[in-house]
Structure formats: structure tokens, C-alpha cells
Amino acid sequence: MxxxxxxxxxxxxxxxxxxxxxxxxxxxxxxxxxxxxxxxxxxxxxxxxxxxxxxxxxxxxxxxxxxxxxxxxxxxxxxxxxxxxxxxxxxxxxxxxxxxxxxxxxxxxxxxxxxxxxxxxxxxxxxxxxxxxxxxxxxxxxxxxxxxxxxxxRAGRPEPGTPAASQLLVVEAFLAAARGGDLGRLVALLAPGAVRTADPRLLPPGTPTEVHGADAIATETRAFAARIALAAPLLLDGRPGAVIAPAGRPYALIRLRLDPGGLVTRIEITPVR
Missing domain, CATH: 1.20.140.160 (PhyR, sigma-like (SL) domain)
Structure with missing residues (x-):
């Protein structure tokens, strides 16, 4: 040959x-x-x-x-x-x-x-x-x-029916609401005092590294709907989160913290190392 x-x-x-x-x-x-x-x-x-x-x-x-x-x-x-x-x-x-x-x-x-x-x-x-x-x-x-x-x-893949798997359902709902631009649903998934933090290298100039409050976070998240079109939920260090992967390449990680009722209290956005 x-x-x-x-x-x-x-x-x-x-x-x-x-x-x-x-x-x-x-x-x-x-x-x-x-x-x-x-x-x-x-x-x-x-x-x-x-x-x-x-x-x-x-x-x-x-x-x-x-x-x-x-x-x-x-x-x-x-x-x-x-x-x-x-x-x-x-x-x-x-x-x-x-x-x-x-x-x-x-x-x-x-x-x-x-x-x-x-x-x-x-x-x-x-x-x-x-x-x-x-x-x-x-x-x-x-x-x-x-x-x-x-x-x-294995640490990043929860077994069905476990608390971690239930937390990922919240992540999926949050991503779906963001993709669809559903402001009301986003607000409903966020705790009133929720905080969003992000690595400044991932933000356009002038964008604050912290955003406070469900309404403000939901409004910002809806503006980034196209950017998270390829986001996928997964566990990150045992916590619920997602990956933003434009063109198939993992680029940024989103980590979520939830309260006992399943509301998102904190969102942390960091680059993939």
C-alpha cells in the first residue's frame, strides 16, 4: 500500500x-x-x-x-x-x-x-x-x-439520582433560560441577593467584575445569550457549573453556588486553564 x-x-x-x-x-x-x-x-x-x-x-x-x-x-x-x-x-x-x-x-x-x-x-x-x-x-x-x-x-460525572445530578438540572434550566432570553425565568432561578463575579480578562473593557442582584444578573446574562449557545453543564470540583465552548473549544467555566432551595446565589466565570 x-x-x-x-x-x-x-x-x-x-x-x-x-x-x-x-x-x-x-x-x-x-x-x-x-x-x-x-x-x-x-x-x-x-x-x-x-x-x-x-x-x-x-x-x-x-x-x-x-x-x-x-x-x-x-x-x-x-x-x-x-x-x-x-x-x-x-x-x-x-x-x-x-x-x-x-x-x-x-x-x-x-x-x-x-x-x-x-x-x-x-x-x-x-x-x-x-x-x-x-x-x-x-x-x-x-x-x-x-x-x-x-x-x-469520574469526578466530573455525577450518578443519576444523586444531589449533584439534581444540581445540574438547575444549571440546565439556567442555561435554557439564558439561551431563550427568558428574563423572568432567569430572575426566578436566582436568589435576590445573588452575585456574579468574572475574571476581568473575559470581560469587555468597562464591564464590572462583580454584579449584584437577581435583576441585574439576569439582564446581563440575557445579553450574553449567543455566547453561551454552546455551553454544557458539568461538575467542576464537585460543584455544579458549565463550560462555554465556542467552535468546540472549551474557553470559559461557569461555577454556580446554590442555596438549600436550589436558587443560584453566586456565579463565578473563569477562563479554562
């Missing part, structure tokens, strides 16, 4: 792998194309296992991208491009790939090596020996990285 045939046959799997690691369709496509360029330059004659090489090179490129992201400055939410047709296309991609935005943000919160070890081994059945080579660690260390990732991922 020619090298290009190996690549075309492996391309869907490589794209799926890169998307799970990077959380972005465009970044996944870029990584896979770069991997092909590098492997092609080596030539088929030098590769005894083209599929293995393509997987390894793609994974290493993804690790490099994850590390580079930590050095990028955040953009205010209003500066992000939220074209509706792009959101619809990304939603279709996510459904095809059967990857939820909640899983993407849980993966995104993992250290790069844990994330790569989990995706490669648990989702794509790459042997730990190969995972270890990709990450430049010993096989037992690769196993520990994947194990730690599993533990962290």
Missing part, C-alpha cells in the same frame, strides 16, 4: 483522536495535516509501521499545541466570533463524533500528558508501550497518567 493510501485510510481515526485531545475541529485538522507532511517527508521506505508513525506524530503535535495554548492570552467573550452557521457545523461534528462538550472540558482541564495518555489508551486502544514512547516516559508512568485522568474524569 502506498503511503498516501495509509494516510487516507487512517485520516478519520487521526482526526477523531486529535479532536478529543485538542477539543477543536480546526486544530485537529491542522495537526493531522502537519503529521502527514512530516511522515511523507520521511518516505514509505523508512517506515515499517506507517499507521503507528502517523498516530505517534499526530499525538506529539497535539501535546505541543496543548502546551502552546497555555501561553495564549484570553479574549473577552464579546470579542469572540460566534457566527451561527459555524456553531451549527460544529454541533453536527460533535454529534457525529459522540463527544460531548462536557467531556471536552473535563479533558481540557487535565494536564497535557494525562489527557494524551487517556485518549490514546482508553479511547483508541494504543498500547501503553507506544503511549510511553510518544510521551517520553516509562510504560508504568504512562499507566499512572491514564489512571489519574480516569479519576479526574
Amino acid at each position: 502506498e503511503l498516501i493510501e495509509h494516510f487516507e485510510a487512517a485520516r478519520p481515526r487521526l482526526l477523531s483522536l486529535a479532536h478529543r485531545i485538542l477539543g477543536s475541529q480546526q486544530d485537529a485538522e491542522d495537526a493531522v495535516q502537519t503529521a502527514w507532511t512530516r511522515v511523507h517527508a520521511l518516505g514509505a521506505a523508512t517506515l515499517d509501521n506507517p499507521d503507528g508513525w502517523l498516530t505517534s506524530v499526530t499525538a506529539r503535535l497535539c501535546v505541543d499545541q496543548l502546551r502552546a495554548r497555555a501561553r495564549r492570552p484570553e479574549l473577552p467573550l464579546l470579542d469572540l466570533d460566534f457566527r451561527s452557521e459555524e456553531l451549527a457545523a460544529e454541533e453536527a461534528f460533535l454529534r457525529r463524533e459522540e463527544v460531548s462538550r462536557a467531556l471536552l472540558v473535563l479533558l481540557d482541564a487535565l494536564p497535557p500528558r494525562q489527557r494524551v495518555a487517556y485518549v490514546l489508551h482508553d479511547l483508541f486502544a494504543v498500547p501503553f508501550d507506544q503511549v510511553a514512547q510518544i510521551l517520553d516516559v516509562r510504560p508504568d508512568a504512562a499507566k499512572k497518567l491514564a489512571s489519574r485522568a480516569r479519576t479526574a474524569l
Whole structure:
């Protein structure tokens, strides 16, 4: 088989792998194309296992991208491009790939090596020996990285019928009201003395980092309806919350605190690290 045939046959799997690691369709496509360029330059004659090489090179490129992201400055939410047709296309991609935005943000919160070890081994059945080579660690260390990732991922997924699952229903109701611009419903879900705090890097210039009162928070939230069109509920450090993921990439986290009656008393918005 020619090298290009190996690549075309492996391309869907490589794209799926890169998307799970990077959380972005465009970044996944870029990584896979770069991997092909590098492997092609080596030539088929030098590769005894083209599929293995393509997987390894793609994974290493993804690790490099994850590390580079930590050095990028955040953009205010209003500066992000939220074209509706792009959101619809990304939603279709996510459904095809059967990857939820909640899983993407849980993966995104993992250290790069844990994330790569989990995706490669648990989702794509790459042997730990190969995972270890990709990450430049010993096989037992690769196993520990994947194990730690599993533990962290389980912590973000509540069992049905538990208090945490009930709290996520409040988050879902809040997000639905925000998407629909339902001011009355938003106010009803908020405690009268609720407080919204946000990292200033996520806010347009002049926007206060704190907003007090149900009416003020509901009005502001409705103004950001398009920005949370791709938000998904999940547990964050055991607390109810959501992730804002434009273009499929986890960008900002929303943490909610609830009173015993289920009303939202505090909303904290922070960037995904």
C-alpha cells in the first residue's frame, strides 16, 4: 500500500483522536495535516509501521499545541466570533463524533500528558508501550497518567439520582433560560441577593467584575445569550457549573453556588486553564 493510501485510510481515526485531545475541529485538522507532511517527508521506505508513525506524530503535535495554548492570552467573550452557521457545523461534528462538550472540558482541564495518555489508551486502544514512547516516559508512568485522568474524569460525572445530578438540572434550566432570553425565568432561578463575579480578562473593557442582584444578573446574562449557545453543564470540583465552548473549544467555566432551595446565589466565570 502506498503511503498516501495509509494516510487516507487512517485520516478519520487521526482526526477523531486529535479532536478529543485538542477539543477543536480546526486544530485537529491542522495537526493531522502537519503529521502527514512530516511522515511523507520521511518516505514509505523508512517506515515499517506507517499507521503507528502517523498516530505517534499526530499525538506529539497535539501535546505541543496543548502546551502552546497555555501561553495564549484570553479574549473577552464579546470579542469572540460566534457566527451561527459555524456553531451549527460544529454541533453536527460533535454529534457525529459522540463527544460531548462536557467531556471536552473535563479533558481540557487535565494536564497535557494525562489527557494524551487517556485518549490514546482508553479511547483508541494504543498500547501503553507506544503511549510511553510518544510521551517520553516509562510504560508504568504512562499507566499512572491514564489512571489519574480516569479519576479526574469520574469526578466530573455525577450518578443519576444523586444531589449533584439534581444540581445540574438547575444549571440546565439556567442555561435554557439564558439561551431563550427568558428574563423572568432567569430572575426566578436566582436568589435576590445573588452575585456574579468574572475574571476581568473575559470581560469587555468597562464591564464590572462583580454584579449584584437577581435583576441585574439576569439582564446581563440575557445579553450574553449567543455566547453561551454552546455551553454544557458539568461538575467542576464537585460543584455544579458549565463550560462555554465556542467552535468546540472549551474557553470559559461557569461555577454556580446554590442555596438549600436550589436558587443560584453566586456565579463565578473563569477562563479554562
